[in-house]
Amino acid sequence: MSADQTTSGGFHHAQDKLTFLLSLVPYLIQQTQVSVHDAARHFGVSEETIREAVLLIAVSGVPGSDSNYQHGDLFDIDWDAFDQNEIIITQLVAIDDSPRFSAREASALIAGLQYLQSLPENVDSAAYSSLAAKLARGASETPSQVIVSPAATNESFARVGDALSRGVQLEFDYRDSRGQSERRRVDPLRLDSDNDDWYLRAWCHSRRSVRTFRLDRIDALHVTDLAIDHRPSDVHLSDSLFDTSGEHTTVVLEFRPEALGLLGEFVPEGTRVTRSGDMSRASVRVAHFHGLTRLVAGLAGVARVVDPPEARQAARRWALDALASYPDATSSETTSSETTIANA
Amino acid sequence: MNSDAPVAVEERLFSLVLALVSTEIGLTKAEILGAVQGYRQKFVPGGDNSSLERQFERDKDDIRELGVPLETLESPTDPGNNQALRYRIAKGDYDLPSDITFTPEETTLLNLAAMVWREGSLSGESRRALLKLRSLGTEGSKQLIGYAPRIRTRDAAFAPLTDALDRGVLVRFSYLKPGEQNARERTVAPTAVVQHQGRWYLQAIDQKADAPRTFLLSRIVGPVVATRAATPRPASPTAGDDALAELDQIWRTHVARVSVRPGTDAESRLGKRRGSIRHPDGTISLHYTDLALLADDLAAFGPEAVVISPPTLVDAVRERLLAVVASHSDAVDAV
Numbered sequence: 077m078s079a080d081q082t083t084s085g086g087f088h089h090a091q092d093k094l095t096f097l098l099s100l101v102p103y104l105i106q107q108t109q110v111s112v113h114d115a116a117r118h119f120g121v122s123e124e125t126i127r128e129a130v131l132l133i134a135v136s137g138v139p140g141s142d143s144n145y146q147h148g149d150l151f152d153i154d155w156d157a158f159d160q161n162e163i164i165i166t167q168l169v170a171i172d173d174s175p176r177f178s179a180r181e182a183s184a185l186i187a188g189l190q191y192l193q194s195l196p197e198n199v200d201s202a203a204y205s206s207l208a209a210k211l212a213r214g215a216s217e218t219p220s221q222v223i224v225s226p227a228a229t230n231e232s233f234a235r236v237g238d239a240l241s242r243g244v245q246l247e248f249d250y251r252d253s254r255g256q257s258e259r260r261r262v263d264p265l266r267l268d269s270d271n272d273d274w275y276l277r278a279w280c281h282s283r284r285s286v287r288t289f290r291l292d293r294i295d296a297l298h299v300t301d302l303a304i305d306h307r308p309s310d311v312h313l314s315d316s317l318f319d320t321s322g323e324h325t326t327v328v329l330e331f332r333p334e335a336l337g338l339l340g341e342f343v344p345e346g347t348r349v350t351r352s353g354d355m356s357r358a359s360v361r362v363a364h365f366h367g368l369t370r371l372v373a374g375l376a377g378v379a380r381v382v383d384p385p386e387a388r389q390a391a392r393r394w395a396l397d398a399l400a401s402y403p404d405a406t407s408s409e410t411t412s413s414e415t416t417i418a419n420a
Numbered sequence: 421m422n423s424d425a426p427v428a429v430e431e432r433l434f435s436l437v438l439a440l441v442s443t444e445i446g447l448t449k450a451e452i453l454g455a456v457q458g459y460r461q462k463f464v465p466g467g468d469n470s471s472l473e474r475q476f477e478r479d480k481d482d483i484r485e486l487g488v489p490l491e492t493l494e495s496p497t498d499p500g501n502n503q504a505l506r507y508r509i510a511k512g513d514y515d516l517p518s519d520i521t522f523t524p525e526e527t528t529l530l531n532l533a534a535m536v537w538r539e540g541s542l543s544g545e546s547r548r549a550l551l552k553l554r555s556l557g558t559e560g561s562k563q564l565i566g567y568a569p570r571i572r573t574r575d576a577a578f579a580p581l582t583d584a585l586d587r588g589v590l591v592r593f594s595y596l597k598p599g600e601q602n603a604r605e606r607t608v609a610p611t612a613v614v615q616h617q618g619r620w621y622l623q624a625i626d627q628k629a630d631a632p633r634t635f636l637l638s639r640i641v642g643p644v645v646a647t648r649a650a651t652p653r654p655a656s657p658t659a660g661d662d663a664l665a666e667l668d669q670i671w672r673t674h675v676a677r678v679s680v681r682p683g684t685d686a687e688s689r690l691g692k693r694r695g696s697i698r699h700p701d702g703t704i705s706l707h708y709t710d711l712a713l714l715a716d717d718l719a720a721f722g723p724e725a726v727v728i729s730p731p732t733l734v735d736a737v738r739e740r741l742l743a744v745v746a747s748h749s750d751a752v753d754a755v
Contacts, residue, residue, distance in 0.1 A: 337574025
């Protein structure tokens with residue numbers, strides 16, 4: 077997975093390229109001799125990226141006393157070995173150790189570790205603290221305070237994780253957003269999270285395709301003894317949890333520009349967003365109005381459905397049905413003492 | 421070397437780092453521009469090098485951002501003279517301390533910790549942290565395959581606030597409290613940015629009240645403006661943990677009671693929230709940190725969930741449902 081971040085195309089930003097050079101040098105020195113292939117695998121980059129970087133390192137160095145670069149002031153490699161795709165640094169200049177982490181890099185890793193603390197098979201809190209302390213000590217400045225509470229997990233989580241690691245099938249009742257419940261048998265492939273929500277990516281035997289299941293919609297979970305038919309390595313999983321490209325109903329949403337992030341998977345990356353006065357608009361595809369209705373009901377005053385009329389009506393109906401359960405509005409709209417954050 | 425061939429940015433930056441690490445006393449700007457690969461090709465002796473000087477200023481910032489301790493030294497004989505300033509990178513401050521190593525298990529965990537940020541404003545930092553981690557040569561162990569955890573930073577305010585936090589400067593933004601009609605401008609000294617139950621909060625010292633305040637990032641309206649003013653005092657090293665503990669405390673003491681329709685999505689999901697209790701009469705007790713956020717969540721469930729208490733939550737949910745009706749009613753489909 078992590079290798080996806082640096083694909084064969086190499087790095088896009090100069091800062092990433094520089095970091096790569098500063099990281100590759102100490103690695104090559106420590107390895108003494110390493111093949112282009114192994115170095116590429118270790119860093120999760122293409123062999124071409126490694127070759128280009130080695131060629132650049134081999135002609136780099138420090139300016140001498142007369143402000144010219146002399147042969148003795150440059151890195152050098154064993155060129156014959158390099159022809160055989162082996163890397164050996166024969167002369168080094170200025171740097172030989174790994175660079176420190178920046179404060180932001182260290183705080184990103186520390187916050188990531190905090191989030192992972194609730195995962196099964198994870199380190200205990202003492203091991204975590206020592207790892208966080210090590211990162212802080214390895215940073216050039218005190219890491220800033222970006223703190224994340226451990227990801228919430230429910231009782232299904234550990235058992236799904238167990239099935240994943242043992243490669244066995246799962247059975248469970250899955251109740252979709254419309255309240256329809258059905259027994260499913262699946263090959264678990266991966267557990268994905270999105271902040272506090274967990275999703276099981278799995279090959280569903282009843283649907284004969286890959287499906288995404290919200291963990292909090294799973295009930296009566298049973299870990300079977302049946303080996304999985306589809307291994308995670310055989311199935312390509314995209315990074316986005318839901319694929320809406322095949323859906324046929326198009327709806328137009330209107331929302332406050334800053335609320336785009338709150339619409340999540342409903343507005344996939346790359347969707348065209350237009351401006352209409354103070355508001356933004358986007359056309360999105362949905363399978364049915366049900367999820368959409370919930371979305372806009374939870375974003376009162378922030379987002380609404382504009383088109384088609386049936387979708388608008390569904391949203392209105394949803395809210396009216398809910399209002400019918402409350403005694404008639406005798407209490408005027410109080411805004412007095414809500415418990416809210418930033419009571420400034 | 422052919423001085424006509426264009427020099428790639430990373431080659432110039434790499435050469436600058438090498439030159440500054442290998443000098444003890446530091447190099448002046450003139451020495452750098454005249455000698456270091458990537459600058460010297462464009463340097464005009466005795467001429468106007470102002471654009472090259474600006475280039476050097478940007479390069480310094482880029483290098484420092486990577487955690488490379490690029491120092492500026494005043495000339496002891498000529499203090500205050502910009503041209504006499506010397507630049508260097510002290511090798512002891514550059515190198516990762518030699519006793520810092522990571523086991524294969526720790527490496528796996530750190531790989532996963534970096535992957536958590538694979539999108540959003542810390543993705544560059546986590547990518548570069550991973551490269552530095554790999555420079556140590558340790559391969560990760562095979563455990564924890566099958567997890568793709570992810571933290572989202574959907575709030576536009578996240579990047580400017582964490583940036584201001586790093587630089588220790590005051591920020592200004594408009595904040596819309598729930599129940600109020602208009603956003604009010606705040607000037608605050610950020611002390612921590614924390615995520616609690618999936619939501620991002622800023623912990624900061626409000627400059628007007630001179631007291632700590634917690635702000636929900638999603639309620640910040642419009643841009644966050646970083647000022648040039650430094651924060652009056654350094655943030656407490658426990659500011660973030662204190663903020664989380666406070667949010668937890670609020671969460672523990674606030675409980676709502678909700679009636680859910682059997683066999684619905686609301687029943688499945690509200691019943692599985694952290695700390696929620698299902699009662700025999702089919703109602704559910706839920707902990708919450710922020711009444712307005714819970715009201716949003718409950719309004720989304722529509723007729724599947726009906727609030728019993730507290731009364732302020734009943735009002736807040738009704739208010740939202742009425743707003744949904746209003747914003748989806750118009751002449752066009754009122755046939």
